[in-house]
Amino acid sequence: MSLAKPDALQITNTQKVAILAGVVGLFIMTLALFNIDFPQKGFFLGLSMGLIGIGTIVYSRAAYLNKLEGIKNDGTWFKSISSRGIWGWIVGLILTGFYIVLYFFPQYLGLAADGGSNTGLISLFDPLSLLLSGRPASQWFVYGTLYTLAILAFGYKFMLKYRHNRYQQLRTISVMFFQLAFAFLIPEFMYVMNNDLPYYDMKSVWPLNYYIFDEWSVKGFISAGNIGLALLIFGILSIFVFTPILTYKYGKRWYCSWVCGCGGLAETVGDPFRQLSSKKLSAWRFERWMIHLVLVFSVVMTTAMVYSYLGYSHNDFWLTRGVFISLVIGFLTLVFIGVLYFKGRELGTDAKYGAIGFFVVIAALLIMHFTGTTDKLFYIKSGTLRSAYGLYIGSIFSGVIGTGFYPILGSRAWCRFGCPMAAILGFQQRLFSKFRITTNGGQCISCGNCSTYCEMGIDVRAYAQKGENIVRSSCVGCGICSAVCPRGVLKLENDTMKGRINPNEILLGNDVDLMKLVNDK
Amino acid sequence: MxxxxxxxxxxxxxxxxxxxxxxxxxxxxxxxxxxxxxxxxxxxxxxxxxxxxxxxxxxxxxxxxxxxxxxxxxxxxxxxxxxxxxxxxxxxxxxxxxxxxxxxxxxPNKFGWPGQDLKGVMGMYHKQDLENLEVYAPNNKVCKRAVIVGGGLIGIELAEMLSSRSIPVTFLVRESSFWNGVLPEGESGMINRHILSHHIDLRLSTNLKAINANEAEQVKSVVIEETGEEIPCDVVGLTAGVxxxxxxxxxxxxxxxxxxxxxxxxxxxxxxxxxxxxxxxxxxxxxxxxxxxxxxxxxxxxxxxxxxxxCGNKRAYNPGHWFNSAKFFDIEYQTYGWVHGAKGKPDYEKQFHWIHEDDDKCITIAYHKDTDQFLGINTFGIRMRHETFDRWLTEKRDIHYVMEHLAEANFDPEFYAAYESQIFELFKNRLQLV
CATH class of the missing domain: 3.50.50.60 (FAD/NAD(P)-binding domain)
Incomplete structure (x- = not known):
């Protein structure tokens, strides 16, 4: 349509210097990656991270502080990086490449072979790791450090961008805090206190944290004494007690856009890409199948894993295979019957799919129990299921695709299509929560800003223009739809369950009798 | 069929x-x-x-x-x-x-201005207008200045559009204050100041006399009626109503x-x-x-x-309570019921006005001078709930009730600062003065 490229995106000289600083910071890491052996590693690591952090901060200040407070989406679809242009693809490829190396070829990052010492990029991070926990860095330490740095630096940028919006500011402080403290620092300190403890990010709840009930992890907890046992119990309570209560009160946003690390990255680093999520009906259909299949996979996989290291006899431990499988089946049945009884009519045909899914899982578990031998489940080696999950879901889906494809699929591809935790929270949010996005009567002008900037690909406008509240399992409650709405139509709220879902065309300002007629049909 | x-x-x-x-x-x-x-x-x-x-x-x-x-x-x-x-x-x-x-x-309205059909003169209504604007104002090199004629909702939107591409804008408004045919004085004044804070060259009480062309039949400048001043420009937006x-x-x-x-x-x-x-x-x-x-x-x-x-159920067009909304650069505006600007204000309408010290939030509540019945509200920079005001209007609540319950109508995002108590204080003080 345009003859000349819109020129809305000139950057100032300050911003150019800031970008240069960030690039130099990254360049130091790149040199380390290619095995340049820096003297004074601590200094160069600090310099590199400092340049990246300061560069982002200076750039953001120059971008937002000289403008009045308000929505800052000018030029989003003209910029190559945020509109799937050439820069978008380049960044996507670099990120994807990084994840592939990180998960599958850590030796190229310089991970020490057995007994040796780190080289390359990982060795650059040794001083920081030694300082925090007294052990040399691993590829996961490098990743965790960069991840935290990214959330902090871009979280700051996001807070400047939305400095008129307290909800966005508090939410961002929250994800920055949880990443820095819970994901990064506390596990390191826990290791210092008790080095039997397995790495445990206390905010990462099963099934997102799919390895928490692995044999090595559980053994690690138990062998670490009372503190370990307490942490294990905390992990179990997290999923069965804390999560349902918080989700009932606040919706899944308490986790997905206030606490979660994946969400934290998506909301900060991923913010420039949120508009790239697909809003097509076909994408939504795919999403519903995909995310629930992952959930089923993770439930069966975890059950099988735990099952495989439990014993048969009551003499060893009260939780035998038989007891465990009965508990799992009993719990699933309870949830299933409860949902059908209270919400069956609301769910309609979805209840049928739910029922089919439920019986498949139960049947799978029973077959497993009665055909299982010590190391074979479903006639498949027990570890195979777990390693398949770790590879395809844990690494490829959540990392390579979920984050590497930010500039292509938008910032929440993993959260939307793959995260089993999101599936559980969403299921509850849809059925049993006080959270909803309220639509403001008849004020919607169908402009499409809400839908465009929904990172979860929800067609928010489809609800708003009908005056319908938005109660969707996928909504992470980031609040951006409400922020970008030019007419003040959307409000995230926790209110009573009653009247939360209003599948009617309630457009105020019209003839009251007419609206009754419209809704009768 | x-x-x-x-x-x-x-x-x-x-x-x-x-x-x-x-x-x-x-x-x-x-x-x-x-x-x-x-x-x-x-x-x-x-x-x-x-x-x-x-x-x-x-x-x-x-x-x-x-x-x-x-x-x-x-x-x-x-x-x-x-x-x-x-x-x-x-x-x-x-x-x-x-x-x-x-x-x-x-x-878009055209009032017979000389040069109103030149290249580079456009309204902002149809998709074709947008395509036209992309041709004549893709950036601030092709379009060194744009002049907007007509201070209404489309005019201010066009000003926001052009300034998003760093194109300098002169905004000619016939009225003595922006949109004051509709907005009460206090609100209109606040929007004037907000427009200026976005570096728009706002000219109030100013009319267009003519649009001059260059040799390519394209806009070269506009001439101001009142002063005769000639303003060089590459685009003229005609936004004097539809x-x-x-x-x-x-x-x-x-x-x-x-x-x-x-x-x-x-x-x-x-x-x-x-x-x-x-x-x-x-x-x-x-x-x-x-x-x-x-x-x-x-x-x-x-x-x-x-x-x-x-479809066989004959009905009259019978709209409910009036409402509308707009956005003036960064300031959102909503209205429920009727609040009039100075020009069209009926005798029975009295108004209560509150403005925040930051000069980016204000409300005006209209009520009946004899019965105190609540007639309507304009709200700027504070979102309010349509449902609540629709109900209060139907219930014919008076202004005292509305002021006391104003917090119920708040629709701002969670954790936003609330101004209801400040507003209520002012209202109480004003009552005591009267």
């Missing part, structure tokens, strides 16, 4: 078509020359600003129309022949109808005023021909409303109403 033809695929025509489809099996055809598919006109500005692409402004995916058996025809209707129920299209084709609905919306887009009906037998004249049932003088939305003109205005309501929401409501009539 009955064939209903709708001319115009804006919010009115499309709402009508959707509701007819819900209620009946009639054959529906929508004819539009502007675009193939429905889009949200109010969102055009965001395309130029880079917030959205054109496809994002389309509320329904392209498969929607076929699935719902709504035929779309991209063509221009040049003549309507009501005796034979025939439409003549500009491409020579003919279309027959059983019922005809005119929903052709508006077009007029019903009904020239193609002049040769027909349909009664026209400024718009297509309709009764309360949205019927024209010809049986089986109706008009809705911006282009419809009521013989007599409804309440405080204007005979022609060029507003998104009223277009939608007329579509909802007429669908009932066309």
């Amino acid at each position: 009955q064939h209903i033809v709708i001319i115009g695929n804006g919010i009115s025509g499309v709402t009508l078509a959707r509701h007819i489809r819900k209620l009946s099996d009639y054959k529906i055809t929508i004819i539009s020359s502007e675009t193939e598919y429905f889009f949200s006109r109010t969102a055009l500005m965001y395309i130029y600003m880079g917030h959205m692409k054109f496809e994002h402004t389309q509320p329904y995916e392209n498969w929607f129309w076929k699935k719902n058996r709504i035929d779309l025809k991209q063509a221009y209707v040049s003549e309507v022949e009501t005796e034979s129920k025939t439409l003549h299209l500009a491409n020579g084709e003919k279309v027959n109808y059983d019922k005809l609905v005119i929903a052709t919306g508006s077009k 007029t019903p887009n009904i020239d193609f009906l002049k040769s027909s037998k349909i009664d026209l005023g400024r718009g297509v004249l309709v009764n309360r049932h949205l019927e024209t003088n010809i049986e089986g021909v109706y008009a809705i939305g911006d282009c419809a003109e009521q013989h007599e205005a409804i309440g405080n409303r204007r005979p022609i309501e060029a507003v998104w929401y009223t277009g939608r409501m007329m579509g909802e109403t007429l669908a009932q009539t066309l």
